[in-house]
Amino acid sequence: MHRRNRGTAMTRNVLGLFRDPDSALAAAGRLKGAGFERPELMSPIPIHGVEEVLGPKKSVIKRFTLVGGLLGAISGFTLAAWTAVLYVHPTGGRPIITLPPFLIITYEMTILFGILATVLGFLISARFPAIRERIYVPETAVDRFAVVVACSSDDLLQRAESILHEAGAEEVRRITEGDS
C-alpha cells in the first residue's frame, strides 16, 4: 500500500482511524460542521445513519433498472415476434405471433436486461472498477473505521488533524493522493 502513495503531490488528505463506527461518524460530522468539504468514511461494514450526519445520498441505480427492464420487455417481444415473422414456421395451428408464449419470453428478457442494467448502474454510480489510485488503508477492511477529508492548505490540515484527535481517532495520517 506504500505503492499507493507514490506520485507527485496534488491534493493532501487527512485520514483518521477509529475503532468504532459511532466516533468515526461523529468525527465526520464535526469536520463537515467545520466547513470541510464532505469527508469520506471507510469501514469494514456498512455504517448506518450516514445520511443523517452527512446529508442524504441519491442513487441513479433504480433508473437504470427501470430503463433496462423496459428495454428488455420491448426487445424481448420484438425478438420473439420479429423472428417469427422473419421466417414463417406455422406450427400446431397457432398464429404466427402467439401471445402467451411470447409474453413469457418478454418476461424473461425484462428481468435479464433489468439485472444487467442494475449492474451497470452500480458500476457507474459507484465508480467501479477503479482505474486510478485511491486513498485506502487496509485496516478498514478488517476492524478499523476511517474518516478521510481533503484539505487545500496546511492550516486546514492542522485543523482537520486536531478535530480528528479530539474525536478520539487512535491514529491520524496525512496522505498525499497522487496521479498514478
Place this chain on the structure above:
Amino acid sequence: MQTEVRQARFADVNDDVVRSLVVTGRNYYIALGIAGFVTLTCFFFPWFYQLYYGIGAAGMNSPTVWGTYLASFIFWIGLSHSGTLLSCVLHLTNSEWRKAMYRSAEAMTFFSLFVAITMVMVHIGRPWFIHWAAPYPNQMGLWPNFRSPLMFDVMAIMTYLTGSGIFIYMGAIPDFAAVRDRTTGWRHHLYVLLSLGWRGTDKEWHRLGWAYTFLAVLIIPLAVSVHSIVSWDFALSIVPGLHQTIFAPYFVVGAIYSGTAGIVTVMFVLRKYMNFEHYITKLHFDNLGKLLLLLSLLWTYINMLELFTGWFSGTSTEYEQLKYKLTGFYAPLYWEMILFCAVAPLLLISRKFRTSFVPMLILSIAINIGMYTERFLIVATTLSRQYLPGSWRVYVPSLVEISILVGSLALFVTLFLLFVKIFPSISIYEIKETMDAPKKQGDRHDT
C-alpha cells in the same frame, strides 16, 4: 446464539475466512482428487461413449423417449432454487441468520444450474447442434421457435444463470477486497481484479446496498418463473399425468424443498470441514428445519391434489395413470418417495431433531433422494402409460445413465470444492454485521 459469536472479533472473521481460502489440508486434495476422478470416469467417459454411439447407450425406448437425463435436469434446476431465491427472500426480510450461509447457498445455485445445463447436453440426441436453440443471427436465416416451452427454458435458465452469477459476485465484492489485502501471489492479483478496487467508503456501501436489493427483487420472480417454465415443458404437453395446471406450483415448491434440503447438507459439510462452527450454528439448522417442514407439508398437499385429480377425472387415461403410479411397475419408487419426502420430514416437528446436526444431514440427503425419485417418476410413469395402450412399454435406465447420474453429482462436488478455495464461502462483512460493532466506551481488546 449471539453469545457464541460475540467471542469472535472482527479480525478473527477475516483470519478464519482467509485461512479457509489459503490454508489447504491434505483431506481437501484427497476429496478434490476423488471427486475429479469420479467426474471423469463416471460422467465424461460414459458421455463420450454415448456421443460416439448415440443415445441408444441410454435405456430410453419408443414411448418413453425421456429418461433419467431429463429427470436429473429437473433435479439440478430444482436444487438451484435453494440458494439465490432463499437468499433473496431472506435478504429482503433482513433475517440475520441468512448471512452466514447465503454465500455457499448461492454457490449451490450457480453450480447446480451449470450441471443442469450439462445434463441438457447429455440428454439431447445431437448436442453438437445445441447452439441452434440459441437466438442468434445465422446464414440460414432460421431462428429458434419461441413458441416452444423448451425455448422458454433456454431463455429462463440463461437469465437465471446470469442473474445468480451476478448476485453472488456482487455480494462478495467487499469480501474480495478484504482477502485481497491478506493474500499474495496469483491470489492477490485475482482478488485485486475481482474486488474492482473496493474501499468500503460509505458511498460504495450505499450503492452496493441499493444494487443488491434491486437484484434480489428481480431474482425472486425470476427464480419462480424458471421452475414454472421447467414444469411447463411437461404440463404444456397433453400426456395424461403431465397435462396438469398444478404443475408449476408443484415444481416450484418441490424445487425449493429439495434446494433447502441441499443447503442443509452443504451447511453441514462446510461447518464440519471448513471450521465455521462459530458462524454456522444450531440457529441455522433450526430455521432451515422449520422451513423444510413447511415445504414438505406443502409438497405433500400438492401430491395429494395430483392423486385426487387423477381419481376425480374419471377418464381412462388419467385413471390408469393413477393406478399405475400407485401399484404399477414403478410403485416401489413412488412409495419410497412418499416415505422420504412426506413422512420422514415430520420428524422436524421436534426442535431437538432440528438442532441436531447428523440427523438433519441424513434427513436432508433422504429428502433429496426422494425428490430425485419424484422427478424420475414424473418422466417414467407418465410417458410409459400414454393414450394408446398398444404402445405402452416400461423403461429401465441403462448403466450409462446411472453412471452419468453419479458422475453429475461428482461434477457438482468438484465445482463446489474449487469454489470454496476461490470464493470466501461465508460473507465476511455480513458476519461482522451480525456481531455487535465495537462501541465508543467498549472494552479495548489489544491488537
Place this chain on the structure above:
Amino acid sequence: MSNVDRRQFLKLVGAGGVGAGAGFMLAESIKHPVEYLIPYPIPPEEFSPGIATWYNSVCGMCPAGCGISVRTREGRAKKIEGNPLHPVNQGRLCALGQAGLQSLYNPDRLTGPMLQSGERGSEEFIQTTWEESLATVAHRLAAARDGGKNIYLLSEGVRGHLAMLLERFMGGLGSEHLMHYDFAHPHALYAANQRLFGEHALPYYDIRNTRYLLSFGADYLSNWLSPVHHSLGFGHSRQGTDLDRGRFVQIEAKMSLSGAAADEWIPARPGSEGILALGLAHQILAGGSYTGSDFDDWNAALENYSADSVAERTGVAAKTIVRLASEFTKAEPGLAIGGGAVDNHSNAVDTLVAVNLLNYLVGNIGKPGGVVFNSDPVVGGPANNRQANFIAMQQLAEQARQGAIDVLIVNNTNPVFTLPHASGFREALASIPMIVSLSSFMDETTTMADVILPSHSYLESWGDDMPQPGLGFPVAAISQPVVSPLYNTRATGDIILDLAGKLGMKDSMPWDSMEACLKDGWRQIYERSSPDASDFDTFWRDVLVSGVWGEDIHRQDTVVVDKSVIDNIDVAEPEFSGDSEQYPFFLHPYMSTAMYDGRGANLPWMQELPDPMTSIVYGSWVEMNPATAKRLGLLDGDLVSIASEHGSLEAPVVIFPAIMPEVIAMPIGQGHNAFGRYARDRGVNPLQILAPITATSSGSLATHATRVSLTATGRRAPPVQTGGETRQLGRNIVQFTDAGSTPGGHSANLNSIPIVVKTT
C-alpha cells in the same frame, strides 16, 4: 373385357416414371436384357438417371402368382408394387411379395456354382466355374441315364414354360421321377374337387361377389391359395358395393388373421369341421331350398347329421348350426371354403368334400360369388399333377435309403425343413450319391448337396406363369429380368437348357435361352388371341409392358354329383398320434404371411414384421388359451417344452384369447439351422415334431394330427413384442358401429374385375 388390350398397355407405358423410354427399354431389353440392365458408370442416353423405370413381372415369393411392377432406378430394384393390370392382385401386394427385394439383395445369397468339399451337411463348399460344374452334372446325368439308374428331380411348384422344360428334360433323361414339392400345396382340396366335381383342379372362389363367406379353417387373407386376391375380394364384399355388407364366418380351432377379420369366429373341435359342414348340409336340405333331382339321395345320406348329434360331435351349439345354415341359404350368394387346418387332418378330403357340398346344395356353382371352374392353362402343361404328396416324398426317401436313387436334382424347394423328422428325409438324402441343388440360398436341403448351381432370383430371370387358382378365365403373365444378375448365377430355365444341350436333347429343347423358349411358346397365345396387335413383336412388347395377358372365356358347365359319391358321403373321425392322456393338447402349426412355409425367415423385413395377432417379431412362441395357461400355472413368456411322440421343442408361452383350451398353436417358419444370418438358429420349427400321419386318399401330410404335451421348464424367455397392452380400456381407439350396411343397388358380375391403371 376382351384381352387386356393395348390401349391399357400404352396407358401403363405412359404412366409415371416409365415414360416412352421404358417402352424402348423393354423393346431393347428383349434383345439383350443383360446389356441394358447394368447399373452403368456411364449411362446410355436413353437411360436417364433419376428417372424411375417400372418393369412388370410376376411375384415369385409364393405360388399365388401375383403380378408385380418393379421400380428400378439406375438399374437397381427399389420397390416392388402390384401390377395394376394383373387381375389376380390388381396393383396390390402382400408383405412377403414386397420383401422379394430382400431375397434379391440378400447378403446371404449364393454367388456362384459350388462343389461340396467336406462331407454331407458340413456346409463346406468350394467355388467353381459354371463350365466345370455343369460338365460334372451333365456327365453324371448321362452316366445315370445310360446306366439306367434313377434320376429324381424335386422342384418347387413351377408353372408355365419352366414346368414344360422340366417335363421335357426329365423325359429326355428317360425318368418318370419329376416331382413338384410345395409344403402348402392343398392336396386334399384337389382330391376333394376330384371326388365331388370330377376335376383335379382348383376352382375360383369368388369371394369378391359373395355376401356370406363360410370359411372352414381357410386363412384366405394371409396364406391360403391367393391371399391378395382374396383380400381384395374381402374388402370389396365388405364395403365396396351398395349391396348388403358381406358377412364372414370363420370356423377354426385357433383364430387366424381371417378369423380376426371375420364377423363371427366359431371354434370347432379339431378335425370335426367336416361333420359340422354335413350338419349344415342337413339343415339346408331340411330348409327345403335345395330342389335337385338327387334330393332324396342327399337326404338319405345326411339323415344322421341332425343338429343335435353334430353339435355333440363338434362342440358347436345346435342353435348356432341352425342359424348358420339358414343364413348361408338365405345369402345370395353364399360361399363355403375350406383350407388351412381343415386341409391338414387325416379326414381332410371328406371334410373338404363336405364343405364343397354346401356350395353345391345352395347352387352357387359357376355363379358370381360362388365356385367357378377354371379353364386349362393356356401355355405350358398343367403343373399340379406333378405335385408330390407326403407319401410320394416318403417313397423318395425310401428309394434313397435303398440306394435306388443315383442323382437328385433339387430346384429351390426345402423339404428338409418342411418335412417332419419322423419322415427321415434328411437322413435318406445322405445315401444319395449325387445331389444337385439349384437354390439361390444355402437352405437346409442345399446344405446336403454335392453340387450347387445357384439360380437367379426371380427378379433376374425370365419366366411365365398361369396363376393357380385361375380367376375363372385364362390369365398368363410374363416375368422378366428387372435388374442385371448380381452374382455369377443363372436362371433355372437356362441351367436346364444348358444341361439339356450337354445331354443332347436339342431336338426336344431347341432353345438356347429361357427367353427364346418363352417367346416361342407365347406365339400360341398370340395366335389364339384376336390379334389387334399388328405383329407378334408388337404383341410381345405389349405383353412385356403390361406383364399380363388375359382372355374372356368362361366355362358354363353344370356339376352333377355321382350317386356313389352321395351314398358314401361321410366324414371319418380324425385320427391323431399320441394318446390323449399322455399328450393332452392338439398341436396347431400355422403359416403366416411373413414366414409362409419358412421362406420368409431370411428376409429382415419379414423378421421385423410384427405378427399381426401377437405383435411378436423374431423367434417362435406357443399360443394357448388363458384358461389352459391358468390351469398349468403358466404366464406370458414362460418357456415350455412341447413334446410329441416324435420329438420335443422349447418355446415361450403367449396367452391368446381366441384359441380352444385343448389346442396350442405354433407359427411355422422359424427354427432354421441354415438359410442365412437372419434365419439361422432363431426360434423352433414345429413341423419337425409332427407325426407322419397322412390324409386318407390325398396322401398329404396331416400337419394338425399330432397331439403334444406341455411341461414348464421353469425358465422364462419372453418373446420380443412390439405391442403393449392389448385392451382398449374404454378409450375408443377402434370404434364400432352397426350402421355398416347400405342396402339396394346393382348386382356385380364376374367379368368386371377392374383393371386399374397405375398413376404414380
Place this chain on the structure above:
Amino acid sequence: MNFIDRFMASWRKYRKPGYYEEFDYAWTMTIDLDRCTGCGACVTACQAENNIPIVGEKELGRGREMQWIRIERYWEGEYPNAKLSFIPMLCQHCDAAPCETVCPVSATYHNQDGLNTQIYNRCIGTRSCAVYCPYEVRYFNYYDHHWDAPLEQQLNPDVTVREKGVMEKCTFCVQRIRQAKDHAKDDGRRRVKDGEVQPACVQTCPSEAMTFGDRKDANSVVAKKMNDPRAYHVLEETNTLPSVVYLKKVSANAD
C-alpha cells in the same frame, strides 16, 4: 399513418390462427377399419419406400421399433367370444399438432401441403415431439443404422437415410407428392388430380382399406369418405385435428 396501416395489416395476418385453411392442399388419408385385415402389407411397403432401417432383434427387444406405420391390435371380450380388431397407426398429420409447437428449433412444422413435416437435418434430438405426440408415431434414431451389403442397394434414392440422434416419422410419402406436383406442373395442370398420388401403404393395401387424397377437393374420394357416417378421428378428445380419418368397424353383432 400508412406505416401504421401496414403494421396493423400484417399484425392481423400473423395473429390469425388456423392458417392451415389457406394451404394449397390438405392431404388426407382414410382408413376403413371394416376392411383392414391387419395383414401388415402397409408396414413393409413403408419400410421399402422410406428406407426405414432394420433395427435388429436386440434393439426391438429394448423397444426401439422403427415402423412409421404400425398395426395396433385390440382384443374385445373373452373366449369363445374374443374379437380382435386392428388399427393401422401412423402420423396423423394433425392440423393442430402438439409436436410442432414444442420443437425448439422448428425442425417439425406445417408445410404448404398441410403436411406435418420433419426436417431431419435441423433436428437436435430433444425428443419432445415424441412425448407431445398422443399417437406415439414418432420414432427416434437411437443409433446409426446400417444395412448388410448388398441390402443397401435397395434404398430409395428419393428418401434420405437418417443419422443417429434424429427423430423421424411418416411423411405421407412426401417424395411421391412432390413428384405428382411436378408432373401436374409439366402437364400444365394447376393441381394434382385425385388418385394421382398414393403413399406406399395406400398403394399396396390388399383389401383397399386405405384411400388418400386432397380433402380440399370436394369431389375427391377422401372428401366423400369423410362424409361417411362411420368416419371418426382417433383420440378426438385431444383436439389435434388429424388428417387421418378412420371409418368405424362394423361390429359383429350388428345384425
